[in-house]
Amino acid sequence: xxxxxxxxxxxxxxxxxxxxxxxxxxxxxxxxxxxxxxxxxxxxxxxxxxxxxxxxxxxxxxxxxxxxxxxxxxxxxxxxxxxxxxxxxxxxxxxxxxxxxxxxxxxxxxxxxxxxxxxxxxxxxxxxxxxxxxxxxxxxxxxxxxxxxxxxxxxxxxxxxxxxxxxxxxxxxxxxxxxxxxxxxxxxxxxxxxxxxxxxxxxxxxxxxxxxxxxxxxxxxxxxxxxxxxxxxxxxxxxxxxxxxxxx
Numbered sequence: 001x002x003x004x005x006x007x008x009x010x011x012x013x014x015x016x017x018x019x020x021x022x023x024x025x026x027x028x029x030x031x032x033x034x035x036x037x038x039x040x041x042x043x044x045x046x047x048x049x050x051x052x053x054x055x056x057x058x059x060x061x062x063x064x065x066x067x068x069x070x071x072x073x074x075x076x077x078x079x080x081x082x083x084x085x086x087x088x089x090x091x092x093x094x095x096x097x098x099x100x101x102x103x104x105x106x107x108x109x110x111x112x113x114x115x116x117x118x119x120x121x122x123x124x125x126x127x128x129x130x131x132x133x134x135x136x137x138x139x140x141x142x143x144x145x146x147x148x149x150x151x152x153x154x155x156x157x158x159x160x161x162x163x164x165x166x167x168x169x170x171x172x173x174x175x176x177x178x179x180x181x182x183x184x185x186x187x188x189x190x191x192x193x194x195x196x197x198x199x200x201x202x203x204x205x206x207x208x209x210x211x212x213x214x215x216x217x218x219x220x221x222x223x224x225x226x227x228x229x230x231x232x233x234x235x236x237x238x239x240x241x242x243x244x245x246x247x248x
Contacts (some may be wrong), residue, residue: 003230016040018049024092026112030059034092036079038072047075053078054094054110054130056117067092067117070124071106075099081197082190084120085111085225091120093190104184118170123231126203127184134180134207139166139172140241142180142216143208152237153218155205167210182219193222200224200233208237208238211223215240 019036026032034056038049052072074096077102081090089112098105109121131147144152158163162214168173187204199221207216223230 015051015053016049018077021081024059025056025081025090025092025117026058026060027062027087027089027117028058029051031055032059034079035079036077036094038077042093048087048099049077049096051072052077052094052096054092056092061170063103065117067094067110069094069096069108070122071096071098071108074106080190082110083197084190084199084230086198092117095186097189102183103186103206105186105188107185107188120225121201123185123188130221132182132207134182134209134216136167136174136178136180136209138168138174140168142209144182146221146235147217150235154237154239156209156216158239172225178210180207180214180216182207183212191222193224198225201230204238 015037016039017035017037021034022031023034024031025034034054035056036052038052040046040049043084050073052069053072054067054178058065059118077094077096080092080095081092084091085091086090091109091111093107093109097122098106107121107123108119110117111120117243134144135143137143140155142154142156167178183206185203186206189202191202192198193200203221203223205219207219208214208235220236220238221232222234223232
């Protein structure tokens with residue numbers, strides 16, 4: 001469970017302040033202070049942070065609210081303040097890298113509703129809702145099919161003759177069935193799509209082929225707040241470029 005307990009006055013001692021932002025997140029028209037804290041291994045310069053916590057100091061009352069994300073450990077955590085819901089009040093986006101080889105990251109966004117911070121975006125929920133199958137096909141193609149039934153075709157001839165010869169017969173038939181996958185959310189960026197001061201989200205998830213380092217491209221999705229949740233309004237698959245001489 002995420003922790004939304006009211007923390008009272010005074011920040012806890014013996015922790016690092018890792019990021020600080022200023023904005024009206026409580027909606028009372030007074031600038032609040034939002035700072036991210038965490039613990040680092042003693043005596044090291046490691047970017048790994050544990051017990052990640054966000055404190056919000058109410059600019060009017062000077063009291064503190066505390067938010068502990070579900071994934072409270074990771075690398076280089078940051079916070080971003082911006083209006084994502086269109087109510088002219090800043091929301092809080094927490095971003096933390098996992099440090100894993102998959103390049104995925106943890107993202108949580110909170111908005112103040114009824115005088116308390118409420119989770120309105122979570123990376124796990126996003127990953128579970130938007131799923132994909134990745135299937136190699138004959139004649140140097142890979143099909144990416146989303147849970148929304150949208151289908152994308154990737155031409156992998158740019159991978160080169162050596163790569164293709166490992167998995168295809170000379171006539172373009174697959175030697176055996178191959179399934180890839182789409183990694184969990186790796187990149188999430190706030191973007192003011194309409195240039196009206198209200199942010200949406202641009203999400204990117206890496207498409208892997210036979211193994212994780214065998215990148216085929218990215219599923220790219222743009223989302224906007226619809227009054228209750230973030231919904232996609234645009235989705236594409238972006239691919240890596242290759243040397244034109246590599247085409248069989």
